[in-house]
Amino acid sequence: MVTLEGTMNVPQDQLEATQVALVVHIALTQAEPGCLSFEVWPSAENPLIFHVKEAFIDGEAFADHQARASASPWGQLTQGFAREYQTSGLDLSASADETFMHQALQLADHASEAGEVPVGAVLVRDGQVMGQGFNQPISGLDPTAHAEIIALRQAAQLHNNYRLPGSTLYVTIEPCLMCVGALIHARVARVVFGALEPKAGAVLSHPCLESYPSNHRFAVTPGVLGEICGQRMSRFFAARR
Numbered sequence: 001m002v003t004l005e006g007t008m009n010v011p012q013d014q015l016e017a018t019q020v021a022l023v024v025h026i027a028l029t030q031a032e033p034g035c036l037s038f039e040v041w042p043s044a045e046n047p048l049i050f051h052v053k054e055a056f057i058d059g060e061a062f063a064d065h066q067a068r069a070s071a072s073p074w075g076q077l078t079q080g081f082a083r084e085y086q087t088s089g090l091d092l093s094a095s096a097d098e099t100f101m102h103q104a105l106q107l108a109d110h111a112s113e114a115g116e117v118p119v120g121a122v123l124v125r126d127g128q129v130m131g132q133g134f135n136q137p138i139s140g141l142d143p144t145a146h147a148e149i150i151a152l153r154q155a156a157q158l159h160n161n162y163r164l165p166g167s168t169l170y171v172t173i174e175p176c177l178m179c180v181g182a183l184i185h186a187r188v189a190r191v192v193f194g195a196l197e198p199k200a201g202a203v204l205s206h207p208c209l210e211s212y213p214s215n216h217r218f219a220v221t222p223g224v225l226g227e228i229c230g231q232r233m234s235r236f237f238a239a240r241r
Contacts, residue, residue: 001036001055002062006085007043008050008078015048017077022050025074029054032068034061052085059089059099066122067106070132080157087127097192100124100170101225104194107134107147108172108232114139118232121147121171123155123164123188130167131155147171148179152186163187172229174201174222180208183218190219194229 010018022040029038036055043049056062069075100122107120111134123131133150137143148171156162168190169175169183174197183191191203202208203220 001057002059002087002089003053003055004062004085004087005053006051006083008040008052009082010048010050010078011081012048014077014081018050021074021077025069025072028072029065029069032061032065034058035065052083059096060102063099063103064106066129066132067103067110067120071107071110071134080154082158085128096127097170097221097224100129100168101172101192101194101229103129103132104147104170104172105225105228105232107132108229111135111147112232112236118236119147119171119173121151121169123151123167123169125164125167130159130164144178146176146179148175149182152182152188156186165189168192170224172225173197173233174203174205176200177202177206177208180212184212184214184216187216188218190221192221192224194224194226195233196222196226196230 026038026040029035034057036057038054040050040052043051056065104120104122108118111120112118116135116138120134121132122129131151131154133147133154135147136145136150148169151169155164163186165187167188169188170192172194174193175183175191180202196205198205204222209217
């Protein structure tokens, strides 16, 4: 079982919208397969602080919830809200790598549904999701809006720091040169990716880390759910031929 407890701080000007969206968010979450309990309620002392308490049957159910919530209207509304969460029950081992990669795959599916190249990314530290995103350069009219960049931006805003030491990025496809540079500047400790990107990958396919004049290097774990991640890309491009 995976549990999460903590608080979320709601800006005063977003309180009414949050209260309205929360009703739908709770109902959808409680109906998710694998959700054992899900409660969100305002503090008696401060109505801008909401307490969060949730439990899911396993890591995969928890990851599926995180991915759905991130892409939902609730996730869009609250993505910049400060949160302080503690999780338990997540295995920070190879199985945890697969759990978070499954979450990244869910995000990649959202990109595909929007007509974007299906890449999803999740940034994690101490078992907690710091930020997540999926490719949005077309819909966002932003050539830098890769999944990795969006996850880094979200985490930096939430933690009020562009440096994110001790974090691990899970991404379905090998990062490009732009994203590698951002990961270095953010001081990400480890990058876990699924499938290689032979044309544009800048980690192993066309490695640039060895020659990059930086005092930071991140550890690399390739091939986690690599076949599944690669199939997402193949199906996407095959459908457009």
